[in-house]
Amino acid sequence: MKRALRRDRHPPKPAPAPREKFPPLDLARCERFLMHEARLLDDARFDDWLALFTEDAWYWIPTEPDQQSPFDTVSLIYDDRRLLETRVRRLASPRIYSQEPPSRTSRMIGNVTQEETSTDGFVCTVRSKFMVLENRRDSQRLFGGTAHHRLVQLDGKVLIAWKRVDLLNCDAPLDGILVPL
Amino acid sequence: MSVGEGELVQLIEPGRVHRRVYTDPAIFDLEMARIFGTAWIYVGHESQVKNPGDYFCTRIGRKPVIMVRGPDGEVRVIHNQCAHRGAMVVALEQGNAPEFQCCYHGWTYHLDGRLKAVPLQHGYPREFDPADPKTSMLQVPRVESYRGFVFASEAPDGPDLTDSLGYMATSLDDMVDRAPDGEIEVAGGVFKHTYDGNWKLYFENLCDAAHPLFTHRSSIEAAQQQSDAAHSDGTGEIALRQMRQNGAPYSFWESQVGIWTYPNGHSFLGDYHDDAKLVAAMNDPTFRDYRGALEAKKGKARTDEVLAVRRWNSTIYPNISFMSQFQQLRVVHPIAVDRTVVHAYTFRLKGAPERMFRNAISFANTVNGTGSLVLTDDLEIYNRIGIGLASEGTEWLQVGRGFTSDVPDAHGGRRGKNSTSEVYIRNMLDAWLAYMTNGRAAQAAA
Ligand code: FES
Ligand SMILES: [Fe+2]
Numbered sequence: 001m002k003r004a005l006r007r008d009r010h011p012p013k014p015a016p017a018p019r020e021k022f023p024p025l026d027l028a029r030c031e032r033f034l035m036h037e038a039r040l041l042d043d044a045r046f047d048d049w050l051a052l053f054t055e056d057a058w059y060w061i062p063t064e065p066d067q068q069s070p071f072d073t074v075s076l077i078y079d080d081r082r083l084l085e086t087r088v089r090r091l092a093s094p095r096i097y098s099q100e101p102p103s104r105t106s107r108m109i110g111n112v113t114q115e116e117t118s119t120d121g122f123v124c125t126v127r128s129k130f131m132v133l134e135n136r137r138d139s140q141r142l143f144g145g146t147a148h149h150r151l152v153q154l155d156g157k158v159l160i161a162w163k164r165v166d167l168l169n170c171d172a173p174l175d176g177i178l179v180p181l
Numbered sequence: 182m183s184v185g186e187g188e189l190v191q192l193i194e195p196g197r198v199h200r201r202v203y204t205d206p207a208i209f210d211l212e213m214a215r216i217f218g219t220a221w222i223y224v225g226h227e228s229q230v231k232n233p234g235d236y237f238c239t240r241i242g243r244k245p246v247i248m249v250r251g252p253d254g255e256v257r258v259i260h261n262q263c264a265h266r267g268a269m270v271v272a273l274e275q276g277n278a279p280e281f282q283c284c285y286h287g288w289t290y291h292l293d294g295r296l297k298a299v300p301l302q303h304g305y306p307r308e309f310d311p312a313d314p315k316t317s318m319l320q321v322p323r324v325e326s327y328r329g330f331v332f333a334s335e336a337p338d339g340p341d342l343t344d345s346l347g348y349m350a351t352s353l354d355d356m357v358d359r360a361p362d363g364e365i366e367v368a369g370g371v372f373k374h375t376y377d378g379n380w381k382l383y384f385e386n387l388c389d390a391a392h393p394l395f396t397h398r399s400s401i402e403a404a405q406q407q408s409d410a411a412h413s414d415g416t417g418e419i420a421l422r423q424m425r426q427n428g429a430p431y432s433f434w435e436s437q438v439g440i441w442t443y444p445n446g447h448s449f450l451g452d453y454h455d456d457a458k459l460v461a462a463m464n465d466p467t468f469r470d471y472r473g474a475l476e477a478k479k480g481k482a483r484t485d486e487v488l489a490v491r492r493w494n495s496t497i498y499p500n501i502s503f504m505s506q507f508q509q510l511r512v513v514h515p516i517a518v519d520r521t522v523v524h525a526y527t528f529r530l531k532g533a534p535e536r537m538f539r540n541a542i543s544f545a546n547t548v549n550g551t552g553s554l555v556l557t558d559d560l561e562i563y564n565r566i567g568i569g570l571a572s573e574g575t576e577w578l579q580v581g582r583g584f585t586s587d588v589p590d591a592h593g594g595r596r597g598k599n600s601t602s603e604v605y606i607r608n609m610l611d612a613w614l615a616y617m618t619n620g621r622a623a624q625a626a627a
Contacts, residue, residue: 056412061552063370070416072538073370074527074545077552082407082417086424090403090554097396098561173375173522175564176557 022156024121030151031112033158034128037149038107041180049180050088054152054159059084061165061181076170076177091178103136103179115148122153123161130165132181143181144168184208186618193610196581202613203379203578204570209518216499216616217242219336220445221345223501223512224248224258226528227329228366234277234292240514241333246321247271247281248331251292258321258333259294270318281318294318328357329365348592349447352495355505358487361474361532365508369527369542372549376560378567380515383523384609386559387494387502387511388450390434390600391582393427396562400554401428419543424555426454431601438493438600444593446498446612448605452491452506467536474532496605498612507544519567525549580606 023029040049053059061076070078079087090096108131117124125148132143145168150161165181184207192199201208222241225248229237236249238261245261263270263283270283270290280297281290289298296311310316321333325342330353332342343350357365386392394401404424411417439451475484496502503510508528516522527545529538548555583602590596597604 058414063372067370071542072368074372074525074542074550075552076372076550078416078546080412080414080417082409082411082413083420083554084417085411086400086403086407086417086421087554089406090399093399093403095402096399096558098557171371171373173373174551175375176560177552178557 022153025114025117025124025151025153025158026121027112027114029158030114030124030126030149031109033151034109034112034126034147034149037160038109038130042105042107044091044102044179046088046091046180050084052158052160053081053084053163054154054161055081057081057084057160058162059160059180060163061167061170061177063170065166065170076167076174077180087180096178098176099178101137103134105135105179106133107131109147123151125150130181134179141175145170184211186621189614189617193614194577196584196607197577197579198606198610200570200573200576200578202610203381203566204518206518209379209515211617212613213242213515215619216613217335217515219334219339220499220616221325221332221334221342222499223497224324224331224333226365226367226510226526227256227326227331228364229275230256232277234279235275236271236278236292237275238271238273239512241321241335242515245269246333247318248333249292255293256324256326256331257293258324258331259318260321262318263288264296264316264318265299290318294320327353330356345445346497347445347447348443348594349449349495349497351490352449352492352497352503352505355487355490355492355495356503356508356510356528358490359475359505359508359533360530361471361478362530363478364531365528366531367526368529368538369545372525372545372551373522374525374549374551374556374560375516375520375522376563376567377519378521378563379518380513380521381609381613382563382566383511383513383521384496384498384502385606386562388440388448388496388605390438390440390450390453391431392562394429394431394434396558397424397427397555399558400424403554404428415539416543416546419540420547420554423544423547427555429453434601435599440597440600440602440605441590442595442605442608444612446609447496448608449495450493450605451600452493453600454493454506467534467540470534471530471537474534478532496609498609499616507541508538509541509545509549511549521563580610 037052059079060070063074063076067073109128111129113127115125115127128147130144130147134141146166148164152159152161192202224239225237230248230250233250233252236247238247240246246258247261248256248258250256261269261271265286265288268283268285270281280292287300291297294317296317299311321335322337323334325332327342327346327350401424404421405428407421438453442448472484492505494502494504500513501510508530509525511523511525514522527541547553550556580603583597583604586598587595587602587604588598595604
């Protein structure tokens with residue numbers, strides 16, 4: 001069974017700017033982008049991370065390995081843009097007790113491939129493998145799995161139209177997930 | 182180490198409880214025997230085993246069991262242990278099987294747990310009798326379903342399920358009556374969350390009206406500051422409304438919500454929503470369609486009656502907490518004195534507009550999701566209580582809020598003068614003590 005990696009509800013917006021001024025999204029740029037995103041998260045720069053997403057982006061961590069939809073099955077996280085903004089605002093709150101003390105994370109990304117690329121090269125789906133070490137209070141957790149990013153280039157800037165994170169242990173009993181994966 | 186009855190009685194006083202109740206491994210072992218080993222324990226819903234051969238694996242206390250529908254259509258609960266040398270027989274969480282076979286030496290069982298075949302049977306002593314009912318995947322002695330909710334009791338005799346539920350059966354009615362077709366089914370997957378703390382803490386929090394304003398501040402404030410101009414596919418809308426509602430002021434909790442308790446540890450918190458989308462509101466299009474579907478099937482008068490029931494979380498002691506408005510049910514699995522796993526399920530209302538179910542999923546993600554903006558702070562509380570109690574500071578925990586103002590209620594119940602009363606905790610501790618002393622020390626804390 002092929003996983004549903006996109007939903008028809010949000011086809012990526014066509015870039016309005018004259019595109020030829022900018023190079024297309026090749027693998028090297030996609031890789032650099034993923035490293036940049038991981039670094040923002042590890043550095044707890046969540047506002048800057050949010051700024052990587054398009055205005056109608058969604059961010060999804062399913063509870064099932066082959067989950068087809070976030071609407072008929074529960075998700076560890078399924079945020080539309082509005083909820084994602086709230087999530088990031090909460091992470092900055094001095095009253096977020098579940099981040100007292102804050103988590104520290106360290107991420108590794110690898111095996112990056114471009115899965116689907118539009119003919120003009122300005123929209124693509126990138127698949128990657130990741131490992132995230134998370135340390136909080138007395139314990140360290142290890143998350144790993146596969147991420148898919150739908151990347152779009154608008155005015156030379158790379159943005160995330162959607163991001164799906166498939167955790168290897170998505171259906172295991174888990175304590176709270178606070179820092180985005 | 183065992184704990185004597187006299188000692189148990191001393192752990193509960195009017196308005197306070199000794200911290201050992203949450204920290205002592207010997208007490209936990211007793212709870213597994215005397216509470217989870219005797220009470221009616223929710224095991225699953227009939228919709229999880231629709232067809233003959235369908236099975237669903239869960240636990241009663243720490244014991245792995247299988248809820249299975251036999252070829253005769255009967256739902257049974259059997260221990261997931263091979264009668265040969267003890268291996269767990271069924272390894273998948275759910276599925277369908279014509280029979281159960283142990284993968285160690287191939288002993289095979291009927292779906293009701295009776296032994297069917299033993300390879301190399303000639304090698305066993307003459308006294309070995311495969312037809313002996315003790316040589317089987319043992320059935321849990323009593324299994325009863327209340328409108329599709331399957332409960333099992335390890336006690337061969339005792340009050341039947343409806344007696345034990347008492348008036349709280351009406352909360353299960355409320356779950357089912359809301360379905361236009363009169364049926365609900367488990368759907369939409371499951372959340373499994375875990376924390377390092379005692380299982381009782383979960384129930385003590387679910388009806389706690391005094392904590393949202395404080396514990397959930399970060400999500401309340403973040404939601405209050407959120408612009409509704411930002412794009413939503415409906416998910417964020419439901420989530421934000423719920424988070425903002427958690428910010429209802431103390432005066433609201435004190436005057437308008439209510440908490441009701443009943444014998445055997447059961448209770449429910451009144452609905453605390455005045456948000457037009459989260460309550461029965463005609464101006465919400467989904468809800469209007471839903472109401473239409475209900476009226477078409479049940480008539481207007483009955484629909485009014487069904488929707489007039491306004492409860493938030495209901496607790497059926499000792500292992501489920503559920504709520505009807507967004508069709509949620511959480512099953513609490515005690516793992517150790519300081520370790521708990523909770524499974525949270527969603528139900529689909531048959532005959533309701535599909536959008537209702539989608540909203541229920543969004544709601545589940547908001548309040549039961551492992552990555553939710555709300556539940557994460559509750560999990561933090563359970564963990565902190567786990568750590569805090571280990572400090573062996575104050576010996577007695579205060580659960581006396583509302584003690585002098587609670588009032589008796591119909592159906593053998595007792596209710597708080599307002600919803601911030603800790604009466605539901607005292608009520609659970611009453612039941613706890615009654616179970617733990619085999620009924621001899623009932624009502625000590627009342
Ligand atoms: S343990 Fe099951 S067949 Fe031997
Ligand atoms: Fe809470």
